[in-house]
Amino acid sequence: MIRALAYGTREALASLRRNSLMSLASVTTVAVCLTVLASTLLVAGNLDHLAAAVEAQVQIRVFIAEDATPETREALAKAVAGLEGVASVEVVTREEALERLREQFGSRRELLDAVEEMNPLRDSLEVAVARPEQVVPTAEVISRLQGVAEVNYGQVFVDKLFSVTRFVRWIGLGLVALLTVATVLIISNTVRLTVFARREEIGIMKLVGATDWFIRWPFLLEGLFLGMLGAGLTAGLTWQGYPWLVEQAERVVPFLPLLAGEAAREFVRRTNLVLVVLGAFLGAVGSTVSLRRFLRV
Amino acid sequence: MIRALAYGTREALASLRRNSLMSLASVTTVAVCLTVLASTLLVAGNLDHLAAAVEAQVQIRVFIAEDATPETREALAKAVAGLEGVASVEVVTREEALERLREQFGSRRELLDAVEEMNPLRDSLEVAVARPEQVVPTAEVISRLQGVAEVNYGQVFVDKLFSVTRFVRWIGLGLVALLTVATVLIISNTVRLTVFARREEIGIMKLVGATDWFIRWPFLLEGLFLGMLGAGLTAGLTWQGYPWLVEQAERVVPFLPLLAGEAAREFVRRTNLVLVVLGAFLGAVGSTVSLRRFLRV
């Protein structure tokens, strides 16, 4: 076993050296494929992050009955805060509500001076939920609580928003799926071509009495090395490149919620792990599978 | 010349047949690469389309001096409509403006009943410009017209919006650039491997007295065929697949402005043209360039 491993490693390294042109071509191809895949993963990850950020802004507005005392108001706020899935609750008094409205009117705020003393607005709660899909059921539950006059979460808008975020996630997923398939196809084709270029060698080995595994073993290791090398290049690139890109983007669109900081590093780390495993797997399995038709001698 | 063409075509076709395994691998790789590139182009195209649609919704609101007569109002509207870059002008009377406000207030519209008779709003014009970048200069020009009280286009919001749309377009462009580079690298690597697999043949031809061009010619045509075949597959796929995808998407997010209909067909047609040319070029030039190092015999 150890002898086989040593032999395989020796042969694989020798072959990488002797077929340097081919090795270079395969490593480049693997690296390029995986870089594209990584970019897509990162874009998809950011789209998801963005969708989540947008979704997180959806709030439920709970209007409190006009006859409610400040005490019932606080009690209601507490009750709502205690509900499952509720992330935060903010109390907005009728005075604060009018103030906000005034701000929205901007330069035409004198319009509201007229209604100042009569203030027709009501106290309300702004409720944020932990996960977007909880908006509808939570609103439903709240509407049945005592002291609640009306519950509003902009149904039409939320439906639209969710279908957009879902769509964006789909697009991201679709691209990742497409790229994964493409990567698998291209890398295995490349491996197939490198094996094809050495078909005679393989035939000779068989004729001299080598077993299939004896021949496969160095090819497998060689594929493994090539795949890991290519993936390593990609990993280095994303590790250095992604934070830089985010930095650039934040200068242009500072208000967009991009994956950055520790979360981004974690994401890139995980992406890179996937890439290295994928590269190694495709290299190893690809060359092993490609060998098959040339082993029939 | 004709003999060379006939000879080259014959040889290229024979070689495609004899090296069917390799041909299959290269065609698949080309097709896969170009499909990914095409997808990216289509996504980028849609992002651009989307950005343009969002930008087109930016309007300039022109408030008309309170003492203006309906005649000056109409005259002003005409003058603005005559400005360069203005796409459309809509007159919004103060009554209409109040009505809209009322709609926005929704269930709390009774708030406005108080201001009904005094209506503090002003007549205004809604001006749409043909191209987003004309918003700022056009607003500038309008503000200097007679009878104009105030010009408003939500400066802060528009700046944000434009930096987002610019960012989205950059991302799209960046992906397209990345994919183009990747496609070029992968296809030329693949071609290099197929040429490498036949290095002996090339050496023999040279030793028998073939000139470089005599050897290159069939390889060039073969690369051309392979590239065009791969691109053709991709073109077929996008031609059939894109409308289907848009159809699916429109069912989920009917309100999103995707590239569809005749515009989409035109876009796909142009994309496919690019792909076929790129495939043919990469195939032909790739194999010709890859040959070089094996021609030194």
Place this chain on the structure above:
Amino acid sequence: MIELVRVTKVFPNGVVALQDVNLFVDRGEFVFVVGPSGAGKSTLVKLLYREEVPTEGEVYVDGRDVARLRPGQVPPLRRQIGVVFQDFKLLPNKTAYDNVAFALEVIGASRREIRRRVPQALDLVGLRDRARAYPNQLSGGEQQRVALARAIVNNPWLLLADEPTGNLDPDTSWGIVRLLEEVNRRGTTVVMATHARHIVNAMQKRVIALRRGRVIRDEHHGRYVRDDDELSSLLEEMRAVVSP
């Protein structure tokens, strides 16, 4: 022990390479296979290490029907047989040394064993000083001798040599044939397809002559062609030498 029973080999393109061949070669024999170009010598040899399988009939090597071997049994068969291929079949990416070592690595020999036996084998064919050369850095005859070294390095019980002196000068050829004789004397069965008339004639071994896929002659102490033809051509040659 080799036995061919009514063996016919027809290639997919319709060429009949062997027709109704019956043959028995005992362990320890030294057999020449002769015949004109395209007679079926190489095909006969290829049947023995199962590069080809017969269209009809059975091929027994060491008591086993070679055509009926399961895929997993083919490598063990080949590892017991040394083959000098007509076109050498050296691994282009390995040096002469590594090519010979490969036959030992395949049977799982230890590195010490390899370091001991490979130089020995290269010595025997007179190529010790070319050990580090790759096949494309060797002359035709040198490649042929590397192929021979690879075939004998793991002491096979059966040595198949397909035209092993085609690229060698007469002196080197004789050296190689003496080597084969020595290998044979130590117990290895040797089957050698050859065109080297003088070697066949001088060796006085069994000669199997093929012609258009059929065995037309099978003689112990045989010659390349029948004696009368042989004598007259020798006389002709002598005349040339004596009177230039």
Place this chain on the structure above:
Amino acid sequence: MIELVRVTKVFPNGVVALQDVNLFVDRGEFVFVVGPSGAGKSTLVKLLYREEVPTEGEVYVDGRDVARLRPGQVPPLRRQIGVVFQDFKLLPNKTAYDNVAFALEVIGASRREIRRRVPQALDLVGLRDRARAYPNQLSGGEQQRVALARAIVNNPWLLLADEPTGNLDPDTSWGIVRLLEEVNRRGTTVVMATHARHIVNAMQKRVIALRRGRVIRDEHHGRYVRDDDELSSLLEEMRAVVSP
């Protein structure tokens, strides 16, 4: 017209394949190059069609210094020369017919010309019926003859044959040599590297003997080895034939 002036060839790995070789071969000559395995015969031949360039000295073929040719002048040189390579170098993806046709396509012959001359050439080497076979479907000797057909099909003024009978039986070999003689009689200069002692001896042509990269003998009406060695070995053989 071939001339080598003080030619030395040292390979990058330090092997000295030719050392201080001076040689003149006139148009229309028929020359054998002999010598033990690794003597430098193939290297000498390779210098003539510029597969290798000399490390020192000049090689003139048809009055031109081959080493100084610009890249664009190499194909025209090679097209005037027919080469039978020691390892055949047939195109694996072309049939025997197409391999021979290739040498004509390279010189821009018309399809009619090709259809006329290829079957003729295959006829001359006795392979008309194997025209549609690919190299891996041909026996060693058949491949060698296809290589010869390719070398002669475009009537080169110089024919270089490196061991062209190594895989052929004596009868077929003689047929091939007679063919070369015929080609030579029609004006083609023939340089043949060979180990076929009997052929060299019987042909009474010029013989250049190499040993370790040096010319050790250059005789008209020469023999493979010196007469006395030759005679004694012949006598030995006769004895073997007469008394089995």
